[in-house]
Amino acid sequence: MKHKNMTIFLGTLIVLFQLTHTYAAEKVTVGVYQNVPLCFSDKYNHAKGIYIDCLNYVAGVYQWQLHYKIDTWNNCLKDLKSHNIDLMCGIANTPERKETYFFNQETIMLDWGQIYLPRQSDIQSILDLDKKRIATVRGGILKTKLQSLANSFDISCHFVLVESAHEVLQLIDRNQVDAGTVLRLFGMRFSNQYRIKPSPIVFSPLHLCVATANPQKKHLLEKIDLQLAKLKKSDSSAYFQSIHRWLTDSEDRWFLPHRFYGILFGIAALLIFLLVVSIFFKHQVIQRTIQLNNQNIDLKQKERLLHTIADNYPNSYLTIIEKDLTVSFSSGQELKKMNLSSESLNGKHVNDIFGEHAEFITQQYQKSFSGEAQSFELFFNNQYQKYRTVPLIETDNIVSRILVIVENITLQRKNTKENKHLENQLHQAAQQNSLSNGSNENSFIN
Numbered sequence: 001m002k003h004k005n006m007t008i009f010l011g012t013l014i015v016l017f018q019l020t021h022t023y024a025a026e027k028v029t030v031g032v033y034q035n036v037p038l039c040f041s042d043k044y045n046h047a048k049g050i051y052i053d054c055l056n057y058v059a060g061v062y063q064w065q066l067h068y069k070i071d072t073w074n075n076c077l078k079d080l081k082s083h084n085i086d087l088m089c090g091i092a093n094t095p096e097r098k099e100t101y102f103f104n105q106e107t108i109m110l111d112w113g114q115i116y117l118p119r120q121s122d123i124q125s126i127l128d129l130d131k132k133r134i135a136t137v138r139g140g141i142l143k144t145k146l147q148s149l150a151n152s153f154d155i156s157c158h159f160v161l162v163e164s165a166h167e168v169l170q171l172i173d174r175n176q177v178d179a180g181t182v183l184r185l186f187g188m189r190f191s192n193q194y195r196i197k198p199s200p201i202v203f204s205p206l207h208l209c210v211a212t213a214n215p216q217k218k219h220l221l222e223k224i225d226l227q228l229a230k231l232k233k234s235d236s237s238a239y240f241q242s243i244h245r246w247l248t249d250s251e252d253r254w255f256l257p258h259r260f261y262g263i264l265f266g267i268a269a270l271l272i273f274l275l276v277v278s279i280f281f282k283h284q285v286i287q288r289t290i291q292l293n294n295q296n297i298d299l300k301q302k303e304r305l306l307h308t309i310a311d312n313y314p315n316s317y318l319t320i321i322e323k324d325l326t327v328s329f330s331s332g333q334e335l336k337k338m339n340l341s342s343e344s345l346n347g348k349h350v351n352d353i354f355g356e357h358a359e360f361i362t363q364q365y366q367k368s369f370s371g372e373a374q375s376f377e378l379f380f381n382n383q384y385q386k387y388r389t390v391p392l393i394e395t396d397n398i399v400s401r402i403l404v405i406v407e408n409i410t411l412q413r414k415n416t417k418e419n420k421h422l423e424n425q426l427h428q429a430a431q432q433n434s435l436s437n438g439s440n441e442n443s444f445i446n
Contacts, residue, residue, distance in 0.1 A: 027065045028220060030055060031076035031088040034164055036189050037246035038090045038109055038208065041070045051089035051210070053242035054108055058227045064220075072163050074139045083214045087221075092141040092206040101211040104221040106228035108239075109208050113142040114184045115201040116168075116191060118175050126201055130155035135168040135180035137161070142181045145204035165190075172196045185247075307331045316407040320392075321365055323400050325350040334408050338381055354380070365389065368402040383410040 032047045034040045039049040047068035059066045069076070069085055079085040081100060093103045115134075117123050123132070126149060136143040138161040150157050160177050162168055168180040169187075173194040180196075183206075187198060210224055231239035310318040310331035317332025330345040350365065351358040357380060364374045368389040375388050390403040 025063045025065045027067065028059070028087060028217075029067045029069055029085045031079055031085040032068050032070045033073040033076050033090070034166070035073075035090050035183065036186055038111070038183075038185065045070060050242045050246050051108055053245070054228065054231070054239060055087075055089065055210070055224070057231070057238040058224050061227055062223055073137055074163065077139055080211065080213050086214065086217045087210055087212050089210050090208050091211045093209045093211075094141060094144075096144075097211070101213050102215070102218050102221060103209040103211045104224045104228075106225045106232070107207045107209065108228065109185075110205060111183045111185050111208055112205045113145060113181050113203050114187050115179050115181050115199040116172055116187055116196050117179050117199050118172055119195050119197050121178065121197075121199075123179060123199060123201075126150070126153055126203075127155060129157055129179060129201075131158070132178035133158045133160055133176075135160045135162055135171040135177040137165055137168065137182075138163060141206060142183070142204070145206075146181055149203050169194045169196060303329075313405070315409075315411075316405055319345065319404045319406065321350070321402050321404055323369065325362065325365060327353070328401065332406075334406065337408070338383075365402060365404075369399050371399055377409070383408055384413045385409065 030047075032039045032041065032049075032052070035049070037049055039047065039051040042048050047070060052068070055066060058064070069079065071079070076085065076088050077091075080088040080091075089108075091097070091101070091103075097103075115123075115129070123129065129150065134146070134157050136146070136159055143159055143161070146157070147159070160171065162171065165182040165186050168182050169190060171177045172180045173196055179199070184202065191198060210221060212218065212221060228239065231237040234240070306318070306329065310316075311333060313332055315334060317330060317334040319327050320329035322328050326347060326349050327345045328347075330342045335341060335345075345353065350361055354361045357378060360378075364376055364387070368374050368391050371391050371393065373388070373390055375386070377384060377386050379385075386407045386409045388405045388407075390405070391399045392401050392403055393399055
């Protein structure tokens, strides 16, 4: 009896083990590339799209553990061929590819290629593509199909190969190619983000399927077909819900997610905050403007006072020289006598005013910028001038400008020369008189 019970117990364990092994979740790795809305990854790197919804449904029926490997089209194709992934979705079923891959039979989506153009392009037909540069995805079926179509019309195209459909649209937008081709559904979704336009050139309807390169994984395709056939019989199935989600309602899903209303509230709050800040800063600007206007009025009053002082300074004119040796102020009686004006000097550099004397003047002015007052004479503009420089020292002991008083001393020089000449004459007369007196004395002695 004990042996019989033990036998039943062991048999039960064996059956349970076999059942557990039979129905253990099968791990399936699926390659996903960027082909919105069929298959793609969102900002969280989660697989999305019509194919993904269908595969998730099938996986739920058969208890598959799906793992999505997101990569470029070409990398997914390489992984599929080398059996690094079990399945790849959104791959066109062509006679050439049937030699390497196995495809499911139930079509999930039918798509076709479409030519997109720069906005200013005048290309209208396939014949206009002759000798044109056309961007397309490297290793994609669209390049092969378009090449075949071009050959049938006896035209030649130069293909620019890139890694993704987005790069195709970018090259068109930058006018680096004459045209580009992407799948129609992808173009409908993204073309409005670029300065491009669709052309009337469409070609090559494509049955986009799920494929495997591993013969041992063909049973996955059979189960996918079985479930797709069932899903297509009901308008309310997960298959048609996914199509409605990503095609009919795609814009609402992409641009108005549920969290969008929270974003709108945040934007509204931000706008209110910015409005309050704007009003505050506008008030500050008004107050600052009033302050600057008052300062400007004060500066104009001081400038008028400086003009009054300069204009009443006899035989002279005043200038203010900035650190870069340009004149920022000039006024005085002597300017008018020299047929000059403040406007003719203000803003000019010392080199432009003094010519051959500029080097000497610069040396003297630089000494003043070092804090030393200078006094020197110069024969300039056919007159003798005396220059007196005053460093204008600010509160931080920095000299950023100097005051120069220029006095016309030509008349003084002339009077000095005349006086000296008169003194020489008197001196000579005195010497002659002395000689004359000495001669008379000698005569008297003799």
